[in-house]
Amino acid sequence: MTKNSPTSVNRRVDIVSAAIEVFAEIGYYRATTAKVAERAQISQPYVFRFFSTKEALLQEALEVSWTRILEAFRAVIETVAPDQLEKELVDAYIHIMKSYQNETLLQMQAQTIKEDMIAEVMQKGFRDVHQVVLEAFKRSGFEKPYERTLIFLARGMLCNISMALSVPELMLVDE
Template identity: 80%
Template sequence: MTKNTTISVNRRIDIISAAIEVFAEIGYYRATTAKVAERAQISQPYIFRFFPTKEALLLEALEVSWTRILDAFRSVIHTVSSDQLEKELIEAYVQIMKSYQNETLLQMQAQTIKEDAIVEVMQKGYRNVQQLVVDAFKQAGIEKPYERTIIFLARGMLCNISMALHLPELMSNELEEI
């Protein structure tokens, strides 16, 4: 890889990281490429060298976030015993939420955007995660793998809400009776 190629790859990563932060903080519709450029400490026209539109930048940011989840889950699946699988997948997701909170917020926001390309990338992300988890649960011999996958995904969504709204009590295992 040449020095210029390395610089371009690094700049692309910087732009995506800045976009994730800006989109997560103020929302896709309020965000501008000028704000992303300012966060990345580059000129706005330089963004268009890599991404022709703001939507293309969002799509790439979402792909990055889904890839991170899939890679973390694959790592767990290939390194833990069957009896620890679900627990370790949950822990992997919790670590992603802690380390990449803006990506989680970005995904949550993207669920409400009705542009076809964004809906498609979100559908693909959820389908890939669902398939990966259900296949892992089947391989591990977990009873009712489809039902357990749905519960696992629902718990992940509840984790997202808990984190976004600063309501850790939503995730408490010891709910008091009302």
């Protein structure tokens, strides 16, 4: 089996998925590649075939989570009328949070990890999301697009806290 065979690619995805679960459940610092391997139902040396360090595995897990958000937002931006843009972006994010809760929890944890590689992937993720939303708000003619983007991102962070702490009333809005 070569490194790029379909089975190899699938195992890499399985390892990242297992890592997301393990990191979200017990935290990056308590997690081990042995626990990730156990969750993925493979041997620990097989994890190292794809990832040289636990940090590299976390980096890829975070990149997967940021890519999911960016792809969802871009799909909304391409298909939604300007007057529905913000609502549909919020709905897309809520769907991601519900469907991929561990990824959200992982991103929340990663904000506190000081390793340069992890800080860089988090900075890039936030910057990319900020840029995509800002450009969409500008193209849609939103007044004060920078402020609207800031409020949108702040709302997303509050969504994360609401979900992580099981405090849904934080997200109540006036109808």
